[in-house]
Amino acid sequence: MSNKILSIEGLRKHFPVKNVWGTDIALVKALDGVDLEIEEGKTFGIVGESGCGKTTLMRTLLRLVEPTSGSVVLSDEITQNQFLSNNLEELTNEELRSFRRQIGVVFQDPMGALNPRMLIKDIVSEPLVIHGKTENMRDRVIELLNNVGLGEEHLYRYPHEFSGGQRQRIVIARALALEPKILVLDEPTSALDVSVQAQILNLLNDLQEKYNLTYIFISHDLSVIEYMCDRLAVMYLGRVVEEADTEELFTNPQHPYTKALLSATPNFNKDKEKIMILGDVPSPITYLDESKAKLATEITEQERLEIKSIEGKGLDYIVRSSLNEVLPLKEVGPSHYARVK
Amino acid sequence: MLEIKDLKTNFNTYDGVVKALNGVNLTIKDGEIFGLVGETGSGKSVTCYSALKLLPKTGEVVGGNILLNGEDITHASEDRLRQIRGGEIGIIFQDPLSALNPVMTVNEQIGEILVLHQDSKIKELASEKEIPVYKSEKWKASPGVEFTIMAFCISFISLFIMLGQFTFSLPFLFVVGMMFLRDYLQKDIPDSALDLMVIDALSRVKLPNPKQIAQSYPHELSGGMQQRVMIAMALAGKAKMLIADEPTTALDVTIQAQILQLIKDIQKEENMSVLLITHDLGVVAETCEKVAVMYKGKIVEENTVERIFRHPKHKYTRALLNAIPKGGKERLKVPDVGEMGSI
Numbered sequence: 253m254s255n256k257i258l259s260i261e262g263l264r265k266h267f268p269v270k271n272v273w274g275t276d277i278a279l280v281k282a283l284d285g286v287d288l289e290i291e292e293g294k295t296f297g298i299v300g301e302s303g304c305g306k307t308t309l310m311r312t313l314l315r316l317v318e319p320t321s322g323s324v325v326l327s328d329e330i331t332q333n334q335f336l337s338n339n340l341e342e343l344t345n346e347e348l349r350s351f352r353r354q355i356g357v358v359f360q361d362p363m364g365a366l367n368p369r370m371l372i373k374d375i376v377s378e379p380l381v382i383h384g385k386t387e388n389m390r391d392r393v394i395e396l397l398n399n400v401g402l403g404e405e406h407l408y409r410y411p412h413e414f415s416g417g418q419r420q421r422i423v424i425a426r427a428l429a430l431e432p433k434i435l436v437l438d439e440p441t442s443a444l445d446v447s448v449q450a451q452i453l454n455l456l457n458d459l460q461e462k463y464n465l466t467y468i469f470i471s472h473d474l475s476v477i478e479y480m481c482d483r484l485a486v487m488y489l490g491r492v493v494e495e496a497d498t499e500e501l502f503t504n505p506q507h508p509y510t511k512a513l514l515s516a517t518p519n520f521n522k523d524k525e526k527i528m529i530l531g532d533v534p535s536p537i538t539y540l541d542e543s544k545a546k547l548a549t550e551i552t553e554q555e556r557l558e559i560k561s562i563e564g565k566g567l568d569y570i571v572r573s574s575l576n577e578v579l580p581l582k583e584v585g586p587s588h589y590a591r592v593k
Numbered sequence: 594m595l596e597i598k599d600l601k602t603n604f605n606t607y608d609g610v611v612k613a614l615n616g617v618n619l620t621i622k623d624g625e626i627f628g629l630v631g632e633t634g635s636g637k638s639v640t641c642y643s644a645l646k647l648l649p650k651t652g653e654v655v656g657g658n659i660l661l662n663g664e665d666i667t668h669a670s671e672d673r674l675r676q677i678r679g680g681e682i683g684i685i686f687q688d689p690l691s692a693l694n695p696v697m698t699v700n701e702q703i704g705e706i707l708v709l710h711q712d713s714k715i716k717e718l719a720s721e722k723e724i725p726v727y728k729s730e731k732w733k734a735s736p737g738v739e740f741t742i743m744a745f746c747i748s749f750i751s752l753f754i755m756l757g758q759f760t761f762s763l764p765f766l767f768v769v770g771m772m773f774l775r776d777y778l779q780k781d782i783p784d785s786a787l788d789l790m791v792i793d794a795l796s797r798v799k800l801p802n803p804k805q806i807a808q809s810y811p812h813e814l815s816g817g818m819q820q821r822v823m824i825a826m827a828l829a830g831k832a833k834m835l836i837a838d839e840p841t842t843a844l845d846v847t848i849q850a851q852i853l854q855l856i857k858d859i860q861k862e863e864n865m866s867v868l869l870i871t872h873d874l875g876v877v878a879e880t881c882e883k884v885a886v887m888y889k890g891k892i893v894e895e896n897t898v899e900r901i902f903r904h905p906k907h908k909y910t911r912a913l914l915n916a917i918p919k920g921g922k923e924r925l926k927v928p929d930v931g932e933m934g935s936i
């Protein structure tokens with residue numbers, strides 16, 4: 253059992269929705285009570301459908317957005333016992349800078365993350381300059397580029413002269429510039445072809461081994477998640493609905509959404525059982541008006557129609573409305589938690 | 594059904610000629626789901642655009658033939674091509690929002706296609722059921738005319754009010770009022786034959802509540818529903834073949850599973866041919882019967898799905914398959930691009 257490097261406790265982020273007069277009428281509950289513990293040197297995966305709050309979770313972790321409630325607790329590994337508080341929210345500006353040095357970020361779209369007018373040399377050295385680490389900068393940049401399989405000859409080029417996979421390498425090199433302990437990867441390979449994806453995944457595994465990095469890996473591709481992660485959490489509508497070690501979760505899924513997600517991922521086993529999710533994707537908006545606030549848990553007219561349309565095809569299904577009920581997290585196996593009855 | 598023979602397509606760019614296709618051969622038989630896979634830039638989209646003559650101006654088919662049911666359409670007239678697109682061949686694009694018109698309701702968009710390709714059938718239905726053919730909204734003109742009438746009336750009203758002759762403005766006020774109340778007054782008018790056909794097209798793609806969806810604008814629908822509407826549009830002209838260019842790439846896996854199931858169901862029910870373009874080998878394995886692998890503007894391997902995934906012959910196919918994580922933690926095999934250079 254290794255050490256925790258971060259713990260997330262009861263994290264909530266509610267975005268207000270205003271009407272034309274500027275008064276709040278509703279909330280988007282992007283995160284609605286997330287508890288997670290991230291282990292050092294491991295890869296923690298987060299999966300879930302579009303809009304379930306993965307990116308918001310990452311942004312709150314970096315304190316790019318302030319949480320509505322809940323906290324992120326840093327381990328002594330990160331604070332080095334130098335901080336006044338271990339709570340991310342209470343850090344002073346100086347401490348926040350030091351924290352940000354220890355957590356690197358890689359976003360989905362490599363072109364969007366790179367300034368097209370900057371040379372690779374300047375892109376990779378940017379964080380070094382910002383944090384005032386300018387000694388031997390050229391050597392450091394070359395070392396960083398070597399780490400990701402690029403070299404000195406690439407220093408004086410522009411991003412558009414590189415392929416998608418090479419650009420993602422540059423982003424990774426920059427994220428590693430300040431020797432972070434944690435790397436947050438938000439869909440790092442979604443924009444890439446499988447062969448390029450394979451290169452990047454191998455590279456990430458090598459770097460993790462070399463520097464004992466902790467990864468927080470967000471993806472919607474379950475085969476990538478299965479390959480990369482030691483432990484993972486499945487999110488649905490701002491909540492973690494299931495969390496377990498990867499192998500346990502893939503062999504023994506408990507929550508109906510997890511089961512549907514696993515069965516929906518295309519793979520090479522044609523006879524595998526399919527579970528369809530029927531019904532409309534629920535709106536993340538919660539109205540402040542009590543009468544409209546609760547999501548209905550009984551089956552809707554539309555779902556009834558959809559069930560009828562797949563009848564007799566031998567397909568299993570779950571309906572969205574049944575997922576609206578919020579159940580408490582329960583231990584269902586060895587360090588395996590799920591929101592089930 | 595569709596036969597592509599030695600198709601060659603070039604693009605003229607500032608940097609010179611880009612040879613996007615270097616002799617593509619494909620045969621899609623009646624009633625089969627055919628997958629076309631390959632990496633970004635291998636020429637999958639260009640193949641289907643060339644076959645349907647939808648290339649941008651810089652693109653040019655420089656060689657080869659395209660046969661549709663034995664008819665050579667390589668040099669077909671623009672009129673004939675318009676008949677084929679949306680008529681005999683339905684097309685689905687990757688991004689539903691960019692292919693749907695944001696300022697037209699679903700009803701209007703599908704209606705347009707139906708009028709173009711199924712006019713006789715609409716009229717038949719109308720005479721059979723004794724209902725109006727096109728418009729249930731009898732009193733609706735084109736937006737331009739409506740706007741002119743409105744502007745005309747309002748200027749007269751203001752003119753008369755300014756002249757102190759309020760009574761003269763009353764008839765114009767009446768017209769304006771009617772225009773606003775029109776939708777309300779028309780509630781009880783029966784659906785036209787066209788409306789019925791649109792609703793029928795929407796129920797074919799298993800959209801619940803088709804009547805309501807017909808009245809919606811694209812942005813009011815979820816991604817999965819938009820893609821279903823796209824499929825309904827592609828099939829509205831009674832297509833016998835469907836070309837789908839990455840129909841599910843922009844969707845969540847759970848919704849992707851629904852859409853693929855829908856395509857499979859419709860294909861079976863109507864015995865259509867489907868050409869499914871994708872970069873996801875898993876999608877092909879699950880949906881298709883036959884598959885062709887494309888690399889650098891050429892088909893490098895073609896076979897049944899079973900055989901290609903069990904015994905890939907070409908080293909590029911093997912490399913592609915090896916690069917996918919498939920459970921297990923062993924290092925992924927990265928294709929060596931240099932090795933693949935010659936095909």
Ligand SMILES: Nc1ncnc2c1ncn2[C@@H]1O[C@H](COP(=O)(O)OP(=O)(O)OP(=O)(O)O)[C@@H](O)[C@H]1O
Pocket residue numbers: 267280281282300301302303304305306307308309536
């Ligand atoms: N700044 C914001 N203001 C208002 N709502 C927001 C804001 N940021 C995110 N949201 C909402 O919060 C919810 C969660 O969004 P988030 O980007 O975290 O989803 P995600 O899981 O990353 O989705 P994807 O897979 O599409 O990237 C969404 O409904 C989104 O509309």
Ligand SMILES: Nc1ncnc2c1ncn2[C@@H]1O[C@H](COP(=O)(O)OP(=O)(O)OP(=O)(O)O)[C@@H](O)[C@H]1O
Pocket residue numbers: 604605606611613631632633634635636637638639640649651652872
């Ligand atoms: N308008 C254009 N002008 C110049 N070259 C083009 C144009 N459209 C496509 N190409 C070139 O043709 C080749 C094939 O492109 P195509 O769009 O068919 O790829 P694809 O296999 O569909 O890839 P993707 O998976 O990214 O959609 C590419 O090398 C591309 O650069």
Ligand SMILES: [Mg+2]
Pocket residue numbers: 306307308
């Ligand atoms: Mg996101």
Ligand SMILES: [Mg+2]
Pocket residue numbers: 637638639838
């Ligand atoms: Mg394409």
